[in-house]
Amino acid sequence: MSETSERKDLIQDIRAIEASDLLASVADVKTAGYRLGQACATKTEGGVELLYSFEKDEILKNLKVSLDEKRPEIQSISGIYWPAFIYENEMHDLFGVTFKNLALDYGGHFFKTAMPTPWNPAAVSAADDGDVDDGAAAAASADDADTVGAADETSVDTDGADEKKGGEA
Amino acid sequence: MPGLKIGKMIMRSLGGKPATLMYPVIPREWTERTRGHISVDMEACILCGICGKKCPTDAITVSRDAKTWSIKRMQCIQCSCCVEVCPKTCLLNEATYTTPAAYKIVDTFEKPEEQGAAANEGSLQCDDTCVFCGICAKKCPQEAITVVRKEKKWEVDDDKCTRCGLCLEGCPKNSLKIE
Amino acid sequence: MAKRTVIPFGPQHPVLPEPIHLDLVIEDETVVEAIPSIGFIHRGLEKLVEKNEWPEMVYVIERICGICSFGHGWGYCKTIEGNLGVAVPPRAEYLRTIWHELGRIHSHLLWLGLLADAFGFESLFMHSWRLRETVLDIFEETTGGRVIFSVCKVGGIRKDVTDEKLAEIAETLNGMIPELEELTEVFLEDLSVKNRLEGVGVLSEDDARELCAVGPVARASGVGADVRLDGHGAYAELGFEPCVEEGGDSMARCRVRVREIFQSIDLIARAAARMPDGAIDVKVKGNPQGEFVGRMEQPRGEAYYYSKGNGSKFLERIRVRTPTNANIPALVKMLQGCDLADVPVLVLTIDPCISCTER
Numbered sequence: 001m002s003e004t005s006e007r008k009d010l011i012q013d014i015r016a017i018e019a020s021d022l023l024a025s026v027a028d029v030k031t032a033g034y035r036l037g038q039a040c041a042t043k044t045e046g047g048v049e050l051l052y053s054f055e056k057d058e059i060l061k062n063l064k065v066s067l068d069e070k071r072p073e074i075q076s077i078s079g080i081y082w083p084a085f086i087y088e089n090e091m092h093d094l095f096g097v098t099f100k101n102l103a104l105d106y107g108g109h110f111f112k113t114a115m116p117t118p119w120n121p122a123a124v125s126a127a128d129d130g131d132v133d134d135g136a137a138a139a140a141s142a143d144d145a146d147t148v149g150a151a152d153e154t155s156v157d158t159d160g161a162d163e164k165k166g167g168e169a
Numbered sequence: 170m171p172g173l174k175i176g177k178m179i180m181r182s183l184g185g186k187p188a189t190l191m192y193p194v195i196p197r198e199w200t201e202r203t204r205g206h207i208s209v210d211m212e213a214c215i216l217c218g219i220c221g222k223k224c225p226t227d228a229i230t231v232s233r234d235a236k237t238w239s240i241k242r243m244q245c246i247q248c249s250c251c252v253e254v255c256p257k258t259c260l261l262n263e264a265t266y267t268t269p270a271a272y273k274i275v276d277t278f279e280k281p282e283e284q285g286a287a288a289n290e291g292s293l294q295c296d297d298t299c300v301f302c303g304i305c306a307k308k309c310p311q312e313a314i315t316v317v318r319k320e321k322k323w324e325v326d327d328d329k330c331t332r333c334g335l336c337l338e339g340c341p342k343n344s345l346k347i348e
Numbered sequence: 349m350a351k352r353t354v355i356p357f358g359p360q361h362p363v364l365p366e367p368i369h370l371d372l373v374i375e376d377e378t379v380v381e382a383i384p385s386i387g388f389i390h391r392g393l394e395k396l397v398e399k400n401e402w403p404e405m406v407y408v409i410e411r412i413c414g415i416c417s418f419g420h421g422w423g424y425c426k427t428i429e430g431n432l433g434v435a436v437p438p439r440a441e442y443l444r445t446i447w448h449e450l451g452r453i454h455s456h457l458l459w460l461g462l463l464a465d466a467f468g469f470e471s472l473f474m475h476s477w478r479l480r481e482t483v484l485d486i487f488e489e490t491t492g493g494r495v496i497f498s499v500c501k502v503g504g505i506r507k508d509v510t511d512e513k514l515a516e517i518a519e520t521l522n523g524m525i526p527e528l529e530e531l532t533e534v535f536l537e538d539l540s541v542k543n544r545l546e547g548v549g550v551l552s553e554d555d556a557r558e559l560c561a562v563g564p565v566a567r568a569s570g571v572g573a574d575v576r577l578d579g580h581g582a583y584a585e586l587g588f589e590p591c592v593e594e595g596g597d598s599m600a601r602c603r604v605r606v607r608e609i610f611q612s613i614d615l616i617a618r619a620a621a622r623m624p625d626g627a628i629d630v631k632v633k634g635n636p637q638g639e640f641v642g643r644m645e646q647p648r649g650e651a652y653y654y655s656k657g658n659g660s661k662f663l664e665r666i667r668v669r670t671p672t673n674a675n676i677p678a679l680v681k682m683l684q685g686c687d688l689a690d691v692p693v694l695v696l697t698i699d700p701c702i703s704c705t706e707r
Binding site for chain 2: 488492
Binding site for chain 1: 383385386387388390392395426430557558559560573575577578579580584639640641642643650652654656664665667669673674676677706
């Protein structure tokens with residue numbers, strides 16, 4: 001059996017930080033050359049805990065943030081690491097966590113679930129924002145590309161929509 | 170020529186026999202370890218129900234009143250958890266698959282009548298070496314044993330007890346026996 | 349200005365093994381932007397921790413995906429063992445490594461077949477899958493199942509394999525090598541295949557690092573990241589170097605996977621020769637408490653396994669982050685600027701396993 005000193009996978013480094021420090025810590029991590037590994041959420045008693053994992057040279061660094069259960073809100077890190085949009089959309093759909101300034105926002109329709117936020121039914125984010133109404137229309141006409149574009153912020157989609165309307169006119 | 174590098178493989182498969190088996194006309198050869206379906210030896214089964222509790226997909230149902238052991242064939246994932254936990258080793262993972270059917274097969278097996286009385290002979294007893302640690306009560310899958318440490322009370326509900334013997338294995342003082 | 353149209357790709361498409369939806373914004377046959385959309389087969393498997401106790405959760409986790417099934421089983425066992433602080437005996441580590449590498453061979457052969465199907469070369473697809481059958485037969489003889497094995501458990505493995513059987517396996521795999529070389533020569537040298545793969549979907553090394561690509565997608569762009577370097581399993585003792593290619597186009601990704609097949613055969617032969625004796629499992633006591641983040645190198649890339657326990661028989665959380673999840677942003681970047689006819693090939697070169705992505 002290899003010695004523990006060679007087993008880099010057994011080294012665990014999980015630190016808790018405040019939600020307000022998240023962007024600063026992630027920017028530091030990016031400058032140090034780490035790569036985004038994953039981001040996930042866990043439902044705890046009365047709250048939601050987010051865990052971000054970063055990796056460099058087979059060593060992991062994990063940052064943990066605790067949020068409130070009813071209105072979990074935090075800044076998105078997709079400005080620093082663009083691929084974070086996938087994990088953040090998933091956390092939004094399953095746990096009801098609201099991310100501010102998300103680069104590619106699916107508005108709650110990334111995953112198709114039977115109820116709005118199955119892991120965290122106490123969350124009030126989706127119902128209040130009125131996204132559910134747009135979403136129902138979008139889900140109904142799933143192969144109509146315009147409605148997918150309606151929820152996004154990408155400029156190309158709006159150009160595409162304008163072009164289509166221009167073409168038809 | 171730069172293209173058709175696959176020419177050699179094609180020539181070989183034109184000449185040789187097909188790579189597929191004409192199943193089900195020609196039956197399949199099973200290996201020794203193939204996880205096919207679960208079979209039960211009802212004569213040895215004591216209807217303790219531990220297999221039903223451990224099954225991850227709830228495919229096994231054991232009824233002590235009706236003296237039956239039944240399994241939903243299509244729900245079973247052939248993981249062999251039941252085979253490992255059975256205290257009387259009466260379950261076996263056989264090497265042939267369940268025959269496909271157009272409905273969800275449920276197989277029910279009944280315990281043979283003449284065995285019914287003999288299997289439940291004897292009862293669980295605890296002698297003076299007991300220290301009332303309570304391990305037997307925790308291990309009992311039927312929750313038939315009650316242990317109260319302060320009052321030095323140990324008692325068993327004879328109707329619930331299935332004589333599976335899990336408590337005997339767990340006792341640190343070897344105070345339990347079935348006779 | 350050229351006219352732009354939006355074409356929906358998927359979720360039903362003959363070339364896709366699993367449903368993924370892409371909205372392709374195209375300008376006269378060139379793709380300008382692609383917006384991915386997943387969520388068609390979300391099964392909510394992670395939520396089953398509330399119902400299944402942690403020793404039985406392994407059966408749920410290994411059924412997340414049929415192709416990378418053993419990797420998921422091992423990853424789950426690894427994270428729970430890390431949580432409990434259990435050290436697995438060496439023989440179990442070696443056997444787990446052998447099964448995992450066999451899984452890699454069968455997954456890459458499956459992928460080669462699907463790639464051939466993507467550009468229409470069906471007989472090549474059939475030959476790849478015919479060669480894969482040998483590996484599936486090995487699985488059935490050692491574990492009992494062709495696709496799902498149920499052989500990994502927390503604390504070790506459930507079935508032992510005799511040394512004679514291992515020698516037989518190494519010999520069978522060696523016997524496959526001439527046919528494999530013939531098959532992979534078609535993929536790497538044939539003119540029609542080269543026309544479809546070379547120069548298509550280039551991902552530069554900077555992009556691969558920026559977009560956090562993992563697995564063969566990253567290794568084909570020059571990023572030498574491989575989880576097997578961190579010394580888990582038997583890899584530290586066997587010695588291991590990742591296969592890295594420059595170029596970042598589809599042909600480079602194909603080349604990385606072909607090289608990995610031969611590397612896996614070599615790893616299995618060496619592990620079978622050095623197999624230590626001893627027990628195959630240890631008794632595990634107690635329940636997981638605390639957290640552990642573990643990683644695994646699946647055939648598609650790096651997978652994360654995070655477990656959190658609270659001392660009871662039910663885990664609080666198990667989280668599996670699969671490689672395709674991390675490669676979707678890279679896919680979006682690769683699709684910009686390619687032709688519409690190349691889209692199926694590009695979607696397949698990241699080896700999408702959408703059932704893993706959505707669990």
